[in-house]
Amino acid sequence: MSVEAAGSGWVLVLGFVLGAAATYGWSRWRETRRRASSEAAMEAIQVKAARFEQAQHAWEQFASHAVPLMPVLVRQLATVIEQTECAAVDLTGKVRSISERARRQAADMSRPAGSGCSVERHQADAEELAADVSRIVMAMQFQDITKQKLEHVAQPLAQMKTHMESLLANPTAPELSKALNLLEEVERSYTMETERIAMAHALQGHAQSGAPAQATAEEEEQSVTLF
Amino acid sequence: MSQTVMIVDDSVTMRDMVAFTLTGAGFQVVQAGDGNEAVGKLTSGSKPDLVVTDLNMPGMDGISLIREIRKMPTLKFTPILMLTTESSDDKKAEGRAAGATGWIVKPFNPEQFLKVLKKVLPA
Numbered sequence A: 001m002s003v004e005a006a007g008s009g010w011v012l013v014l015g016f017v018l019g020a021a022a023t024y025g026w027s028r029w030r031e032t033r034r035r036a037s038s039e040a041a042m043e044a045i046q047v048k049a050a051r052f053e054q055a056q057h058a059w060e061q062f063a064s065h066a067v068p069l070m071p072v073l074v075r076q077l078a079t080v081i082e083q084t085e086c087a088a089v090d091l092t093g094k095v096r097s098i099s100e101r102a103r104r105q106a107a108d109m110s111r112p113a114g115s116g117c118s119v120e121r122h123q124a125d126a127e128e129l130a131a132d133v134s135r136i137v138m139a140m141q142f143q144d145i146t147k148q149k150l151e152h153v154a155q156p157l158a159q160m161k162t163h164m165e166s167l168l169a170n171p172t173a174p175e176l177s178k179a180l181n182l183l184e185e186v187e188r189s190y191t192m193e194t195e196r197i198a199m200a201h202a203l204q205g206h207a208q209s210g211a212p213a214q215a216t217a218e219e220e221e222q223s224v225t226l227f
Numbered sequence B: 001m002s003q004t005v006m007i008v009d010d011s012v013t014m015r016d017m018v019a020f021t022l023t024g025a026g027f028q029v030v031q032a033g034d035g036n037e038a039v040g041k042l043t044s045g046s047k048p049d050l051v052v053t054d055l056n057m058p059g060m061d062g063i064s065l066i067r068e069i070r071k072m073p074t075l076k077f078t079p080i081l082m083l084t085t086e087s088s089d090d091k092k093a094e095g096r097a098a099g100a101t102g103w104i105v106k107p108f109n110p111e112q113f114l115k116v117l118k119k120v121l122p123a
Helices: A002-112 A118-142 A142-169 A182-189 A193-204 A215-224 B013-023 B035-043 B060-072 B089-098 B110-120
Strands: A225-226 B004-008 B029-030 B050-053 B080-084 B102-105
Touching: A002 A118, A002 A142, A002 A182, A002 A193, A118 A142, A118 B013, A118 B110, A142 A182, A142 B013, A182 A193, A225 B110, B004 B013, B004 B035, B013 B029, B013 B110, B029 B035, B035 B050, B035 B060, B050 B060, B060 B080, B060 B089, B080 B110, B089 B102, B102 B110
Parallel strands: B004 B029, B004 B050, B050 B080, B080 B102
Antiparallel strands: A225 B102
16 A cells, blocks of 8 residues: 555545534534524513412402492492482482373362362362472482492592503503402492492392382481581 | 571482472572582681581482581581482481481472471571
């Protein structure tokens, strides 16, 4: 074997070894890179999953407070409808009664003097008229009462809207994962006994609305407290 | 001379209903839409014989109004009735502590309302 042939043999072996080393190094580098990138991807997925879980928790927490509130708000609206209807019926009845009395008095006046319309009858008419006017004054106050009831429905709805807007903007904001007290806050806002009764009925699933019936004389007496 | 009653309520309907009841019974009526307006009228010379006020009002509420009235030497002993939808005992106690004379829960019955007024008004 000549020296040249031996030299080219060594060059071939060296080339092979270097090629093998380069291939091994390349595959190791690729493997390390692949592993690093898959670890980063896994980490990103885990971060995303945690954020998703946090957002889901915030939405679930909101829903768990908002859902029981809905029947309460619906019940309060039902009492407003019943109360306005009650007031309208009351007003119509009293207007009809006043109108009938006026017609009767007009008929009495058209009769000749001394034909039997007594002073007692006029007095009784006047007393009935005063009582009718009292009932009308009472019924007319429904506007103020129903206005307050509707405000007590609008307030929690506005609060829920604000909360949902915040959830949509950034569901993982730490303040959104705090417990909501919608029911407690709504109950605290109530001023009327009828509102508290309607809420209790709604939470217990009663069909009864809790709308007030015509106040009895005893109830009217109890509505006054002198210190 | 007829006695004067100041009505403080943010609801125009309520003020109208109370005024209607009172003027029909011979009282003179001064109206205010909230505590601030009432204080303004009281400090600028209005001296009612009785004040009827709502509790929840924008601006100054009824309890704060009572406290303000009780600070005024000329109105220290003027009867003040709360006329409100609020019926809780806690709020009534708060009203009493502030200096309210009585508490009437809405809706008021005009005849009963006038009876209460006559009971608390100075003769």
